Amino acid sequence: MKPLLKAILLSVLLVEGGAPIALAQDKTLTINSFGGAYEEAHRKCVITPFEKDTGATVKIVTAYSADAFAQLRAQKTAPQYDVIHFSGGQEIVAAKEGLLSPIDATKLPNAADLYDFAKANITKGEGPAYSIAAIGLLYNSQKSPKVPANWKDVLDPAFGDHLVLTDISNGYGMLAFLMLNQVQGGDLNNIQPGLDAVKRLLANGAVVVSKSPEIQQQFTQNEAWLAPYASDYAYTLRKAGLPAKFVQGAEGTPASYITVNLVAGRPNQDLALKFIDKSISADAQACFAEALRYTPTNSKTKLSDEAAADVAYGANAVKGLLRFDPITVEANRAAWVKAWSQTIAK
């Protein structure tokens, strides 16, 4: 039974080598970040300064919100994250399921400077929003036959098969769709006007993608002219050398919150709270806005003119941001995704 013996030996070796590092737990935090340029900025703006201030070590898992949420839920009995970041509203479900800990505002000195909407539900377990992605109209500044200004322009047949819609399984896609629905006369109780509009657009040749990289591909390979999407991605495309510009639709700008959440059932929540406090500080948010063009949620944030032009800056501008009631969105998400899938199915 030599093969068996070998297998056992190998497994023992691997267990030894892969044993979890449980030591020094008190000074180590595990968090998720979103990879690529985001993670670079995250490191520079929050993680490295935090490590310097506290002497702690931060371990990063690159995981997008949806994947991170799935991990968090499956690991309910033994979560690996201390702090978890979400960009698609997952904190509402997570808080309801008890996966996140309520936050005592007195433990977050910087919370006092946050706009009220950014910290509304921290006592319920939904962590504070530390940046906002503005959803608007991303267009090709060289090829687009006209510069879009309104959400209604999405319906302009001139864009024809150069229009790129995003599937509502994507958080940004959901918000863009709800906005389209709203300008068509629908609301959160009735998404039919939006679905009808989408059906017409598809008949006219519009393309549906489901992930951000596909939008880039549509711009590079498929002569995309217009895509309702987020301001930060417009900046990502522009940095890559593509002629992508972003405008906020005149009818309003839906806001997607990026939240930083305290995971329940972890031993060092005090350190985690310090990390969250760092994330919502004016310095960190200024750094994020400069690097990636996210709208800050801290009222004391100071931005350069250049960055300020690209984001919703200041209390008044932020007031103009629109937020679809997240509770209603969560309650209807499954039904909407199904109705949407049926509408777009070929």
Add this chain to the structure above:
Amino acid sequence: MTDRTENMLLVGPGLLLLALAFLLPIFQMLSLSVTGPSGLTLLNFVNFLGDPFYLGVLWRTIRLSLLITVICALIGFPLAYIISKVGSTMRLWLIAILILPLMTSVVVRTFGWMVLLSRSGLIPQVLQGLGLAHRGFALIQTETAIVIGMVQVLLPFMTLSVLGVIARIDPVLEEAARTMGCSFLQTVRTVVLPLSLPGIIAGSLLAFTLSASSFVTPNLLGGARIQVLATSIYNSVTQTLDWPFASAQAVILFAGIILTLIPYVRLMGDGRG
């Protein structure tokens, strides 16, 4: 030691591993499908089976998987036969080419297809140039794209499965058939094909199950507008966060695969007898 003990020792480690590290977690996960807020429920299955949309998704999954499997077999068998007959250098390169797609990340490989099949991509452009397609014609986000992408990924599995068997066919058998007056094609049909059947069956089993359960290629090449069961399951897990419904869909997929494969398994029993 008896024969029985020896066999149990051989199969035991695998069964034990499967029981503990596969059947147990899968059972736990799939039991979610019948768990409702108030005890046992079949609601998730009713929701699926009572909805023409989801039934359509199921039917598409089975239909495309069968199509992909048949195409893989139609290309894989002659390819394996040719590989078994060519010189060793040529054989080396053919096998290398065959397995190269497996060595590139599926995401990146699929990107290659996206470029080739999209509106301004090479293949639609050529078709338009030849007057065979209208402007704006694209293969991306069609069922054809899924089939093309999956065949490329699964062809190596089929071909190598067949090759493993074909290479063991005694050349004397073929020569005997030829000497006795069979034409080349008759020899292939009456000698090579029946003898390579176990390889074709094994390859088909892999190709069918993998095309029914894979996610990345259908997701990227078919897009959101053409859902198969695996993409729908993925959406339920990560987007609508409805794990019980995801589990129910997985159970249905599992049942669908089993039901489709039963004739195959029968055939395999005969093939080995």
Add this chain to the structure above:
Amino acid sequence: MVKAVPLPLRILARVFVAVTVLGLLAPLIVVVAASVSENQYISFPPQGFSLIWYRKVLSSDDYMSAAALSFGLALAVTVAATLIGGAAAIAIHRRKLPYPQLIGAVFISPLMLPTIIYAIGMLMLWSSMFGVVTVFTLWISHTIIATPYVVRTTLAVLSDSDPFLEEAARTMGANRLQRLMLVVVPQCLPGLAAGAFFAFNLSFDEAVLSLFLRKPDLTTLPVEIYSKLEFSPDPSVAAVSSIMIALTVVLIIVIDRVVGIKKFAST
């Protein structure tokens, strides 16, 4: 033999092989071409010529450590899956086991479910029993989904082997271990080799299990690529794949030189 094939068929065979090869390689050619683009984004046809993306990949700790992990993991998975799957296939083939059909079905069942279902189930079970995942979790779960390939390919090869060889060895006084190692295993070799190859590739390219069974410092290459795509989808991901293609070609040539490709894929 080949000479006895009619000419039109031989021509047809060449055309067939050429078209198949083109179809298999087309997307890879696109990837290699995109990897030398000067653009900051993945595009085809490429703009200009530059090797900066290769420099970026080769000097990136993230890519290199991910590649090292993936390679080691794939090797460990190959060894485990080949031993477990090969042994099981031999036993199943002998048809002396109770419920052989059922056992056969159990061994292929991991392929019948989308990996995400298994990934979540495994993560739930592991967390509730052992806490945080380790590289061992990945090893086990990859082995689970790789083993069916070895079982299938080995069974296929065994099914047309001579059943009397083992009997003959027995009459000639070979003991169990000798019969197994000297008679049965050599018979299975092509199937084992093909299965091992699939197992290696499967583990090396597996993204879903690796995505969910993940913790800091446990990022495989496919997951690293996936993570790069969302926020900086630059041609470096194409460069990584091109390097993989080149390494595969080298690997195959080496295998040919050392053991001979004949042993590797046929007999």
